[in-house]
Amino acid sequence: MDLKKYYGTVKAVDGVDLEIIDKEFVVLLGPSGCGKTTTLRCVAGLESPTSGEIYFGDLMVNNLEPADRNIAMVFQFFALYPHLSAMDNISFPLRAQGVSGKKIQGKIEWVSDLLQLGGILKRKVQTLPGGDQQKVALARAIVRDPAVLLLDEPLSQLDERFRDEMRTELGRIQKSLQVTTLYVTHDQREAMALADRIVLMKDGKILQVGSPKDLYENPETVFAGYFIGSPGMNFASCILEGDRLLFEVDKKELRLPGDVANQLNQKGRKNLVIGIRPEHISFSQRQKEPVASLGIKVIRAEKFSQFELFSFRLGKKLFMGRVREEVPEGAEGYVRFRPERMRFFDAETGRSVFA
Amino acid sequence: MSSAESYPKEFLNEKRFKILFIWPSLIILLFLIGYPFVMLIYYSFFRFSFLRLAGGLNFIGIDNYKFLLTDTYTWERFVFTGKYVVAAVAVQFMAGVGIAYLLQEKFKGRGIILTLVLMPMMLCPIVVGLFWKYMFNTQWGVINYLLKSLFDVKPIEWLADARHSIYAVVIADTWMWAPFMALLSLAAFTAIPRYLYEAASVDRASAWFKFRHITLPLSAPILVLAILFRLIDSIKQFDLVYTLTAGGPGDATQTISFTLYKTAFQYFYTGEGSALAMILLITIICLSTFLIRYMTRLIEKQRK
Numbered sequence: 001m002d003l004k005k006y007y008g009t010v011k012a013v014d015g016v017d018l019e020i021i022d023k024e025f026v027v028l029l030g031p032s033g034c035g036k037t038t039t040l041r042c043v044a045g046l047e048s049p050t051s052g053e054i055y056f057g058d059l060m061v062n063n064l065e066p067a068d069r070n071i072a073m074v075f076q077f078f079a080l081y082p083h084l085s086a087m088d089n090i091s092f093p094l095r096a097q098g099v100s101g102k103k104i105q106g107k108i109e110w111v112s113d114l115l116q117l118g119g120i121l122k123r124k125v126q127t128l129p130g131g132d133q134q135k136v137a138l139a140r141a142i143v144r145d146p147a148v149l150l151l152d153e154p155l156s157q158l159d160e161r162f163r164d165e166m167r168t169e170l171g172r173i174q175k176s177l178q179v180t181t182l183y184v185t186h187d188q189r190e191a192m193a194l195a196d197r198i199v200l201m202k203d204g205k206i207l208q209v210g211s212p213k214d215l216y217e218n219p220e221t222v223f224a225g226y227f228i229g230s231p232g233m234n235f236a237s238c239i240l241e242g243d244r245l246l247f248e249v250d251k252k253e254l255r256l257p258g259d260v261a262n263q264l265n266q267k268g269r270k271n272l273v274i275g276i277r278p279e280h281i282s283f284s285q286r287q288k289e290p291v292a293s294l295g296i297k298v299i300r301a302e303k304f305s306q307f308e309l310f311s312f313r314l315g316k317k318l319f320m321g322r323v324r325e326e327v328p329e330g331a332e333g334y335v336r337f338r339p340e341r342m343r344f345f346d347a348e349t350g351r352s353v354f355a
Numbered sequence: 356m357s358s359a360e361s362y363p364k365e366f367l368n369e370k371r372f373k374i375l376f377i378w379p380s381l382i383i384l385l386f387l388i389g390y391p392f393v394m395l396i397y398y399s400f401f402r403f404s405f406l407r408l409a410g411g412l413n414f415i416g417i418d419n420y421k422f423l424l425t426d427t428y429t430w431e432r433f434v435f436t437g438k439y440v441v442a443a444v445a446v447q448f449m450a451g452v453g454i455a456y457l458l459q460e461k462f463k464g465r466g467i468i469l470t471l472v473l474m475p476m477m478l479c480p481i482v483v484g485l486f487w488k489y490m491f492n493t494q495w496g497v498i499n500y501l502l503k504s505l506f507d508v509k510p511i512e513w514l515a516d517a518r519h520s521i522y523a524v525v526i527a528d529t530w531m532w533a534p535f536m537a538l539l540s541l542a543a544f545t546a547i548p549r550y551l552y553e554a555a556s557v558d559r560a561s562a563w564f565k566f567r568h569i570t571l572p573l574s575a576p577i578l579v580l581a582i583l584f585r586l587i588d589s590i591k592q593f594d595l596v597y598t599l600t601a602g603g604p605g606d607a608t609q610t611i612s613f614t615l616y617k618t619a620f621q622y623f624y625t626g627e628g629s630a631l632a633m634i635l636l637i638t639i640i641c642l643s644t645f646l647i648r649y650m651t652r653l654i655e656k657q658r659k
């Protein structure tokens with residue numbers, strides 16, 4: 001589909017090519033300004049793309065008005081009709097279509113059961129707390145049985161407690177409705193929790209498409225590794241020499257397992273970036289195993305729910321490790337990277353060496 | 356002892372300073388409105404004329420009011436004014452809302468069109484009356500010329516025929532004041548967030564449905580305010596009628612204000628004129644109080 005949307009010389013969406021399967025929950029994930037919302041608005045028909053085509057099934061919808069696309073959308077700021085009650089907001093799309101009063105009544109009962117809206121239907125939406133407004137916005141979107149459900153950062157306006165609750169709720173409802181869903185967010189946790197597939201975007205381009213597990217375990221770019229996970233993947237640039245990685249500044253050396261070193265050497269690149277997730281780093285006072293192990297000094301350690309997060313310096317970077325046992329601050333010892341979990345990127349392009 | 360009290364008392368503390376600012380306008384109000392108003396009430400209970408001071412001040416109680424309220428002629432004038440006000444404000448409202456609706460989207464040349472559209476209301480009503488008088492001229496007026504050349508309509512006696520003269524006044528007044536309605540409507544329309552319309556588009560609402568269920572209710576308070584302004588102003592309609600038809604033909608376009616003008620400053624029945632002015636004032640106050648209540652309720656309803 002190679003979707004493009006330029007605003008003057010600003011390339012908001014620069015060649016997005018994506019196919020979404022029926023009933024799939026796809027999340028467009030990326031930092032603000034990456035073009036995810038613009039992509040969504042193009043799909044909704046609220047923006048027309050500069051070039052590229054959008055198909056719903058076999059139907060090219062580029063020239064169709066939003067009303068003719070059989071979509072429903074939940075907006076970032078809910079976009080509820082402020083002068084109407086919750087019920088009138090929900091029935092708005094039905095009334096706009098001239099659906100009969102009796103049928104509307106039935107639909108409202110159905111959606112209010114699904115979302116547990118019973119107590120608030122008669123209230124003006126402006127008097128409702130954020131979480132309830134969100135529910136009304138969602139109810140208004142699904143009451144019409146749209147073919148595609150579009151959600152633009154639907155949880156960003158909610159406070160944290162509501163957000164977790166609504167995230168679960170959203171997932172449940174999407175599964176029960178079996179509606180194809182395109183969801184935009186900058187919050188990787190939402191994406192990880194909800195998506196069948198995540199589309200990671202940056203600067204108007206798609207960086208990687210895959211299941212949450214896939215993106216988490218095998219980031220194709222340094223950015224993907226950094227953006228997904230909290231804290232994200234640790235990275236440090238290094239130089240490959242035989243079976244060793246040499247780090248700048250502190251001149252530390254990391255011995256790689258033989259097979260990994262072989263594979264890397266076959267690729268013939270010397271300047272690398274190593275990436276490892278915090279939970280794949282372990283700490284011990286004494287060195288247990290020379291391979292993939294480094295002597296370090298713990299700079300800081302803090303409790304993070306049931307885990308201990310500790311930081312140490314490697315090359316120019318600060319690394320975070322996550323372990324179950326306590327790590328004393330200021331202690332000197334050894335970290336070990338789980339060899340099969342180490343990821344290697346080209347220092348110049350930032351792309352995975354093995355991708 | 357607090358630190359504030361340790362300062363010496365200044366002559367111009369905040370309260371006195373405020374009072375100092377209020378006084379000049381209060382004095383002006385007192386002399387220009389307060390005094391005449393009291394005198395107006397006073398004179399309305401007398402048979403009295405400024406031109407015949409020798410006739411003296413003859414106290415007649417509420418006879419002036421009694422006379423006016425039972426006088427069919429006065430009632431006719433009220434009824435005409437009512438008809439005129441309803442027609443003019445309704446047409447202006449629809450025209451204004453229509454113009455605003457068309458101008459709410461941004462397009463090339465919108466600024467120029469907007470300026471041109473708003474021009475009439477900046478003109479002096481006397482001038483507007485004068486040139487509409489020429490345009491309505493039966494023989495060589497541009498209106499009849501256009502009607503003839505476009506629709507082959509026979510010349511209409513706009514100003515000389517009592518059946519048509521009310522339309523002439525309504526048209527001229529609409530030309531002048533529809534822009535005001537348009538300006539306020541436009542302000543109201545542009546204050547409505549765009550995303551509501553986007554939501555409505557996705558919700559498959561037609562243009563009319565959007566206008567009816569989003570634009571109108573959300574701009575209602577300001578629209579009612581615009582109507583209120585125009586209502587009060589139209590009831591007082593004088594200057595346009597004065598130059599356009601001079602109340603004629605006969606009394607056909609004589610608004611109540613015009614009647615008041617004639618009573619007070621042509622016949623110089625000062626007492627009777629004062630009473631009529633009081634009646635008009637009370638009418639306007641009642642009407643606007645009612646409308647303001649309605650507007651406030653409308654706003655409150657939206658807030659809740």
